[in-house]
Amino acid sequence: MAGALALVLPIAISALGSAGVPLRPLGGEVAGAAAVAGAQTSPLPVQAWINPASVPARPTDADGPRTMAERIPPAPASLTGYQWPIKAGRVTLPFKAIPGGSRIKDGKLFHDGLDMASFCGAPVGAAHAGIVLAAGRTFDDHVGWIGDLGPYYALLDTKRMWSQLPNVVVIDDGNEYRSVYAHFRDVTVKVGQRVEAGQLIGHEGATGHASGCHVHYGLFSPLDTKTFGVRPNILRALKLPKLQIARIDPLLVLPGGEVALKTRNIAKAIKFAAAESATRAASTAEAASTGSTAGR
Numbered sequence: 001m002a003g004a005l006a007l008v009l010p011i012a013i014s015a016l017g018s019a020g021v022p023l024r025p026l027g028g029e030v031a032g033a034a035a036v037a038g039a040q041t042s043p044l045p046v047q048a049w050i051n052p053a054s055v056p057a058r059p060t061d062a063d064g065p066r067t068m069a070e071r072i073p074p075a076p077a078s079l080t081g082y083q084w085p086i087k088a089g090r091v092t093l094p095f096k097a098i099p100g101g102s103r104i105k106d107g108k109l110f111h112d113g114l115d116m117a118s119f120c121g122a123p124v125g126a127a128h129a130g131i132v133l134a135a136g137r138t139f140d141d142h143v144g145w146i147g148d149l150g151p152y153y154a155l156l157d158t159k160r161m162w163s164q165l166p167n168v169v170v171i172d173d174g175n176e177y178r179s180v181y182a183h184f185r186d187v188t189v190k191v192g193q194r195v196e197a198g199q200l201i202g203h204e205g206a207t208g209h210a211s212g213c214h215v216h217y218g219l220f221s222p223l224d225t226k227t228f229g230v231r232p233n234i235l236r237a238l239k240l241p242k243l244q245i246a247r248i249d250p251l252l253v254l255p256g257g258e259v260a261l262k263t264r265n266i267a268k269a270i271k272f273a274a275a276e277s278a279t280r281a282a283s284t285a286e287a288a289s290t291g292s293t294a295g296r
């Protein structure tokens with residue numbers, strides 16, 4: 001997670017490199033690499049509108065055809081249907097600037113997701129319903145890299161580094177955002193599968209660069225035009241693209257996010273959010289019954 005990447009040892013896993021399997025790894029943090037792909041891997045439309053040069057100018061006619069430039073991600077505050085991937089345990093590292101961060105935001109090293117931990121092997125559920133885009137170690141084409149992943153993949157093949165990557169699940173949440181979950185011991189979903197919020201997608205582990213079992217949860221919109229950089233030594237070591245699509249703070253969408261930030265206690269955050277929504281429901285019901293009694 002937060003840290004560094006695993007480049008250290010080219011470990012050997014012969015099978016992978018030779019099979020001619022389409023590879024896609026990741027890089028640093030959690031995901032280390034996720035990626036939006038560049039030219040040669042998969043045809044990701046994402047890039048097209050990320051590159052300002054390819055974005056058509058906005059038409060002056062308000063009724064004119066909408067351009068890609070007008071596609072903007074929904075505001076985080078409008079996102080609904082999210083739940084915690086693990087129901088107990090602790091927030092071990094928030095989405096914030098940290099000395100060892102693998103990404104760069106506003107000129108500072110940054111941790112681009114939310115780390116949470118309970119125990120090794122704990123079941124991890126989808127934070128939101130959606131369609132699985134990646135499951136396992138070939139996920140970089142789906143995590144918002146901006147640029148060509150070819151050199152990175154070639155390096156992984158040559159140095160047989162695929163096994164050093166974390167097990168990752170990427171899900172299209174169906175709301176113009178993607179959820180990225182990393183470091184699984186094992187994943188239990190397949191690409192193309194539809195999952196419901198809370199459905200088991202894998203078990204907590206420490207694959208990739210991780211100091212212990214945890215889940216790194218990242219959230220971004222392929223429509224976002226903001227970007228994060230990557231720590232220079234990681235770029236050099238892994239030949240990754242220089243930019244990735246900016247992430248948002250998952251605590252903006254997870255229930256009781258502010259409580260989790262303060263207490264670091266996931267169960268408390270969930271309980272707080274449940275109590276809050278029960279209170280809200282009760283007052284709504286009361287208002288409704290008061291209002292409707294008159295008519296009956």
Ligand SMILES: [Zn+2]
Pocket residue numbers: 001002029030093111113114115215216217
């Ligand atoms: Zn992390």
